[in-house]
Amino acid sequence: MSMEIYALSDKQLNSLAEWQKVIDAENFSLELSVDRPFQALRGFFPVKVLGAQTGFECDHWAPRDVQETYADVGFGHDWRYCLAFRWGADLKACLGAYMAAAAYASATNGVVFDCEQGTLLSAHEAVQSARDVEQQLPAMEQALHAAVKKLKSSS
Numbered sequence: 001m002s003m004e005i006y007a008l009s010d011k012q013l014n015s016l017a018e019w020q021k022v023i024d025a026e027n028f029s030l031e032l033s034v035d036r037p038f039q040a041l042r043g044f045f046p047v048k049v050l051g052a053q054t055g056f057e058c059d060h061w062a063p064r065d066v067q068e069t070y071a072d073v074g075f076g077h078d079w080r081y082c083l084a085f086r087w088g089a090d091l092k093a094c095l096g097a098y099m100a101a102a103a104y105a106s107a108t109n110g111v112v113f114d115c116e117q118g119t120l121l122s123a124h125e126a127v128q129s130a131r132d133v134e135q136q137l138p139a140m141e142q143a144l145h146a147a148v149k150k151l152k153s154s155s
Helices: 016-025 063-069 091-108 123-154
Strands: 003-009 030-032 044-049 052-061 081-087 111-114 119-122
Touching: 003 063, 003 091, 016 030, 016 091, 030 091, 044 091, 052 063, 052 091, 063 081, 081 091, 091 111, 091 123, 111 123, 119 123
Parallel strands: none
Antiparallel strands: 003 081, 003 111, 030 044, 044 052, 052 081, 111 119
């Protein structure tokens, strides 16, 4: 099962290096792979989160598609740009995607849409959500490891 969030905005950043500067300004422990142009983002995007290598999918999407799919959400207006973030069970990938989306929304005066929660977050709220996920990460990883250990011992 994969999870998704979207960063919606009316302007775009010019480069991955510019995005990294915003991430650094937010004091997020996220390091983007800046080996390609921003416009070439498609598919798996390798990153480092809290010093660990991980990644998530990141693609440019048509904002209209997101807004039509979730027509019951009040998006405020028709956004011009959308970045889609997808990840699986890797909790650090989840954290990285939230940090990246929050920083992007902050830099572009955009918003983050969390489809699982059905909530539209302001850039400030998205940054706080990323910080909350980071704070909860050790407990979530511990619970995941305990569940895996229990499954292995019962088989």
